[in-house]
Amino acid sequence: MDFKGNSDYRHDAPGCTGVLVTSLGTPEAPTALAVRRFLAAFLSDPRVVEIPRPLWWLILHGIILRVRPSRVARLYESVWREDGAPLLSFARRVGSALQEELDTRGGPLKVSLGMRHGTPSIEEALEQLRQAGAQRLLVFPLYPQYSGSTTGSAFDAVAQVLSTWRWIPELRMITQYHDHPGYLEALVETIRRSWEEAGRGERLLFSFHGLPKRYLLAGDPYHCHCHKTARLLAERLGLKEGEWQVAFQSRFGREEWLKPYTDHLLREWAEGGVKRVDIVCPGFATDCLETLEEIDQRNRELFLEAGGKEYHYIPALNDEPAHIRALADLVEQHIQGWPEASSVWDEEAVTQAAKISRQQALALGAKQ
Ligand SMILES: C=CC1=C(C)c2cc3[nH]c(cc4nc(cc5[nH]c(cc1n2)c(C)c5CCC(=O)O)C(CCC(=O)O)=C4C)c(C)c3C=C
Ligand SMILES: [Fe+2]
């Protein structure tokens, strides 16, 4: 095994702290081929689909990857932006805004964006940090609520890349921030702003990405994190019981997922006489297919067709300044107490290393 390292590494180079900002990833283009490639990688992840591999391989390759890509590619097409996939476009903005915010705060931190699936990959992002001399690595998945299928999977990818490095950096990871005051405040701010600008609905729906119920029963804390985020937001917004609810969207496959389902609940509300709803998705740090197509387009139609009159989707936090400040606060909190990278700079060590390099060069020269 040839581990990755810099043979020309300088003993006097100052070390820095790298921040790997990571998110799910997205297809490279809104085409069946690109979506197929993305789904093949994403849905082969054993953290995402916990079904015995041989059986799942047959279902995935025999059915899903034959029918789903062309249908889903059309959905991506409906939200595709000039600068590409919404998820990547917003994640890039978050990454650079976070770098700027951290720069103004002083510390020598380098932010690098890597996607769990697709590009820029976690491997590329970590390579950038390695080249920058990151001796400390803070892994920051943009998932406020922990789930093995998202946060856990990001960790697996990081571990896999680091297993190929010669010099492993010190490692920390933000595994969740579902009840972080800055994150909650940023959401409160966007919800209040939407109420001021567009009026206020009879009810506010907090819609989170779903998960198979089986994962909750097996110990995944995601469901609890989602409920706690929503309760804390409702408290901060002064909402009374009946004025807000939690639901889960984006089901995949036939088994039971976390309930209530967002689409079912919206239909129930419209049929029950609710005329105006506001809907926000606190689990999505950035807008993406699941918020822009499913929530802002498809579920809007469903609600209006079932008798609702007004439907307001409140966008994800994206690069809102309050969001970026919250993320920077999280970074600062999580690097606290982290000892400065001890400089390997040492007169004697450098002299010895230089001697060895010179001897090696001479030996090589002698062979030629
Ligand atoms: C925010 C947290 C997310 C959790 C938890 C999550 C779990 C999860 N997802 C699937 C299946 C699919 N998800 C898809 C898209 C998608 N999922 C998330 C986030 C979470 N997923 C995001 C941000 C996106 C959008 C990506 C984009 O390009 O914008 C898709 C792809 C679209 C489709 O084919 O419908 C699938 C499939 C499972 C099975 C799962 C938990 C087990
Ligand atoms: Fe998903």
Ligand SMILES: [Fe+2]
């Ligand atoms: Fe729970």
